[in-house]
Structure formats: C-alpha cells, structure tokens
Amino acid sequence: MLTSKRLMQIDKDVTFNVIPSFLYCEALDVRSEQHDWKIKPHRHVSLFQIFVVTSGGGTVQLDDEMHSIVAPAVVYIPNNVVHGFTWQVNSKGYVLSVTSAVIGQLVNQKDLSGLANRPFTTQVSDSRLADIERLCRDIQQEEKSADRYSDMMLLAIVQRLLVWIFRNVPVRSAHQYLTKPEKKLAQFKSLIATHGYEHHLVGWYANQIGVSGAHLNQICKTHEKKSALSLIHEFLLDEAKRYLIFADLRISALADRLGFNDPAHFTKFFKNLTGETPKDYRRRFR
Numbered sequence: 001m002l003t004s005k006r007l008m009q010i011d012k013d014v015t016f017n018v019i020p021s022f023l024y025c026e027a028l029d030v031r032s033e034q035h036d037w038k039i040k041p042h043r044h045v046s047l048f049q050i051f052v053v054t055s056g057g058g059t060v061q062l063d064d065e066m067h068s069i070v071a072p073a074v075v076y077i078p079n080n081v082v083h084g085f086t087w088q089v090n091s092k093g094y095v096l097s098v099t100s101a102v103i104g105q106l107v108n109q110k111d112l113s114g115l116a117n118r119p120f121t122t123q124v125s126d127s128r129l130a131d132i133e134r135l136c137r138d139i140q141q142e143e144k145s146a147d148r149y150s151d152m153m154l155l156a157i158v159q160r161l162l163v164w165i166f167r168n169v170p171v172r173s174a175h176q177y178l179t180k181p182e183k184k185l186a187q188f189k190s191l192i193a194t195h196g197y198e199h200h201l202v203g204w205y206a207n208q209i210g211v212s213g214a215h216l217n218q219i220c221k222t223h224e225k226k227s228a229l230s231l232i233h234e235f236l237l238d239e240a241k242r243y244l245i246f247a248d249l250r251i252s253a254l255a256d257r258l259g260f261n262d263p264a265h266f267t268k269f270f271k272n273l274t275g276e277t278p279k280d281y282r283r284r285f286r
Contacts, residue, residue, distance in 0.1 A: 018082065022099045028051060032085070037058070051093060181223065188228065189231070245285050255267075
C-alpha cells in the first residue's frame with residue numbers, strides 16, 4: 001500500500017514533480033508565505049489542484065485570464081492549465097493536489113466531463129464551506145492514518161469533495177465557457193472514458209459525435225496539443241498505471257481487462273509510451 005508521501009517538491013521557480021502517491025493536502029499558506037505570497041505562472045502535466053480559500057484572497061491567472069478571489073471561494077485547476085497566484089498576506093485555506101488518473105476515475109459522467117476539465121473560480125456559501133473544510137481536514141487526517149484501506153477511504157473523500165464543489169457551480173456557468181469545438185472535445189473524452197477499453201479507431205469516435213476523423217483530430221490538436229489517438233492512448237495508459245499501482249492483478253490479467261488480446265502487445269504499448277515495462281513501473285512505485 002502506498003504511503004501518503006508528498007506529491008510535489010518545489011524549487012525556486014515553482015516547478016512541481018509528481019512522486020509516488022496520488023494526492024496531497026496542505027495548508028494554503030505553507031508555500032505561499034515562503035514565496036512572499038506570489039506564485040509564478042506554471043502548469044502541471046498530470047496533476048489537478050483545488051484551492052479552498054477560507055480567508056483572505058487575491059488574484060489567480062488561469063491560462064490567459066485573470067480572476068479575483070475573495071474568500072470563501074474555491075479555485076479548480078485541471079492539468080496543463082497555466083496558473084499563478086498573488087495572494088493577500090496571511091490568506092488561509094487548503095491546497096489539494098490529485099493526479100489526473102484519479103480525477104479521471106472519479107469524474108467520468110457525461111454531465112461533468114466539460115466542467116471537470118475546465119478551470120474555474122467560484123464563491124462558496126458559509127454552510128457549504130463548512131462541509132468542504134471538513135472534507136479537507138478528513139483528507140489530512142486520513143493521509144496520516146496507518147489504517148487499512150486508507151487509499152480507498154481517501155478516494156471516497158475526494159469524490160465527495162468534488163461533488164460539493166461542482167454542486168456549487170451554477171449550471172449556466174459550468175457550460176457557458178465551452179465553445180462548440182470544446183463541447184465536441186468533452187463528448188470525445190466522455191466516450192473515451194466509457195469505451196476506451198474497446199480499442200476503437202478515431203473514426204468510430206468521430207462518427208459518434210458527428211464530425212469527421214480529421215476534424216476531431218484538429219479539435220484535439222487545437223485544444224489539447226495532442227492528436228485524438230494520443231488522447232485515447234493516454235486514457236489507456238492512465239488506467240494501466242492506476243491498476244499497476246493499486247491492484248494486485250497479474251500483468252496478463254491487467255492486459256485483458258484493458259482490452260489487449262495479447263499481454264506482449266500491452267507490454268509493448270506501455271513501454272513505447274513510458275520507456276519501461278509494466279512490471280518495472282509497478283516495482284518502482286511499490
């Protein structure tokens with residue numbers, strides 16, 4: 001079982017690197033105060049972050065947009081979104097960092113796919129803040145726990161936290177930022193989450209959402225900087241990593257669960273994308 005180690009180490013340029021664990025929760029002021037309450041713009045390749053601001057506030061850059069933060073509030077930042085902060089001195093709250101694979105596992109419903117992959121800030125009522133704060137404290141307590149099934153409990157608490165946060169975002173706000181191509185992209189990602197194990201070609205997905213394969217590929221390259229096929233492979237790779245870390249399946253059984261007819265094909269697929277075999281990856285993380 002994984003220990004609740006830190007997800008990140010921070011250097012002077014605020015560069016984060018994922019290390020073996022799937023989440024980490026800390027006080028907002030821990031890093032902010034060390035950097036004079038200013039965090040330079042940066043992004044995380046495979047990490048989502050949730051900032052729960054209980055007092056104070058400031059400004060946040062989300063890609064090319066600036067947003068004001070006034071406590072109580074939540075800032076939700078998916079992976080690959082450039083973000084930086086200027087906090088008011090002595091602002092308080094929590095920072096939750098969760099790997100993309102886990103977010104993908106917890107949030108795969110069609111009605112959440114667009115919202116879950118978009119950065120946003122939202123005000124929080126005092127009553128809802130109390131619930132969100134309690135869940136953050138539960139996460140911190142569970143991280144320190146040596147009880148059995150701690151990882152399962154943490155996943156359950158994070159899912160509850162996400163529901164509380166998404167409930168707080170007005171329905172119109174959740175969708176008004178999506179352009180037509182972005183809606184198609186959200187549909188594509190939702191279909192991948194549902195049918196990714198079936199190993200369909202890009203053309204099959206394109207047909208399901210009513211565009212050509214070339215158009216779908218262009219949408220993905222414009223908004224994700226990746227091809228449609230890369231996103232399909234990324235889903236399978238994230239699922240494979242999750243099973244390798246958290247499940248005790250044999251490699252052959254895992255390959256079958258992910259839709260690979262031949263374990264050797266799965267091993268080749270995994271090594272081509274990561275540079276190491278599934279067995280070596282599991283050994284390194286355990």
